[in-house]
Amino acid sequence: MIEKFFQHVRYIMSRLNRVVLLFVGIMAVGIQGGSFDAFAEKLPIPVFVSIQPLAYFVNRVGGDRVRVDILVKPGGSPATYAPTPKQMARLAAAKIFFRIGVPFEKAILPKISRNMPGLYIVNTSATIDRAESADHTLKGQSSVHPTDSNQGELDPHTWMDPMLAKKQAEVIMKTLVKIDPAGRSIYEVNYRKIAEELAALDARIRKTLKVVEGKTMFVYHPAYGYFCRAYGLRQKAVESGGKDPSPRHLTLLIDEARKEGIRVIVVQPQFSQKKARSIARAINGAVVVFDPLAYDYMANLEKVANRLAGLLR
Incomplete structure (x- = not known):
């Protein structure tokens, strides 16, 4: 009777050991992959962007796996924007800051880099060959536009061309995959969808304005x-x-x-x-x-x- 009892105990313990080993193995795989339970608790990923169109691109690519906040709110102008202390506090808690090259970003980047070393800063227009700013002159007159692009500086409004916006969406997708590998398939599918829509939009506008x-x-x-x-x-x-x-x-x-x-x-x-x-x-x-x-x-x-x-x- 006693021997049968201990046999039963050993059987139960062996089953428990298998369960524990299986659980440890799953946790190890999850942590090694940078996702599973260890990262799932951090979803949605807190993301900051500088302007609304960029928020649109991030939301389209990231879907439910991102939570996007915007520096320049609706009705605001990048030319006169200055971050509030509350915004800077929220930015410090973000995982990623997607910037696009507008001038006000240059003013705040040193402070962000110095005080928020854990924030991943990505310039979505980095892969774009930007053009010099448009000629702001009339015949016989010179003009400088200091709030956007002084003479000889580059035009920051890259998103106004849908095919350049497509390049920025690709940068966003690759960044999110790097930060959240578990969401790769979602980000890639979402990117392909918005890329197709942007290409179709470009074709329609080209035909309309021909x-x-x-x-x-x-x-x-x-x-x-x-x-x-x-x-x-x-x-x-x-x-x-x-x-x-x-x-x-x-x-x-x-x-x-x-x-x-x-x-x-x-x-x-x-x-x-x-x-x-x-x-x-x-x-x-x-x-x-x-x-x-x-x-x-x-x-x-x-x-x-x-x-x-x-x-x-």
């Missing part, structure tokens, strides 16, 4: 250089030195518009439209509101392309 290729439009803020380059348009800035145009500059703009047949002026909702509308009245033209910072990236670009195609004919 009829107005070579046309010129006034832009209050020169944020549309990559969009214009991609689809054969030209932009001329209303701003003079990053400021509202003076009365003399307004006169030059109106004369230029009449000589070249310019009938469209593009404005951002973040900037005053008063001067733009006065120019439009003087040249019998139209004002188009085009927000380069809109979150709904694809719908935004296609809507404006359709409007421009009708007005630039």
Whole structure:
């Protein structure tokens, strides 16, 4: 009887040992892979981005595995942005900061790098050959735009071309795979989907704007250089030195518009439209509101392309 009892105990212990060994093995695999239980507790990955279009790309690629916060909130302008203490505290708790090359990032990067050594900082435009900023001049006049790109500096608005946005989405996908290998298949599938959608969007806009290729439009803020380059348009800035145009500059703009047949002026909702509308009245033209910072990236670009195609004919 006693011998049978100990045989039963040994049998139970052997089964328990197998369970323990199996559990330890699973945990080891999970930790070695940088995922499973050890990482699952950290999902969703806390991510910060500088502007709304970048948040759109990260959300599309990352899905439910990321939680995205934005530095420049809706209605804000990168030209006047300064981070709040609350934002900096949340940024310190983030895993990744995706930047895109807008000027305000340069001002805060030294502080971030110094105080947040554990934050993974990724420039999504690093693989893009950026163009020099658009010529912000009228005939016989020089102009510098210090808030965006001084003469000779590079235009940061790379996301305004869908095919360049596709490259940035790829950088986001590769970064998320590196940080969270367990989500690789999800990130790759999501990237392929948005890449196909961006390529299709590019094809539709190209077809839509083909009829107005070579046309010129006034832009209050020169944020549309990559969009214009991609689809054969030209932009001329209303701003003079990053400021509202003076009365003399307004006169030059109106004369230029009449000589070249310019009938469209593009404005951002973040900037005053008063001067733009006065120019439009003087040249019998139209004002188009085009927000380069809109979150709904694809719908935004296609809507404006359709409007421009009708007005630039």
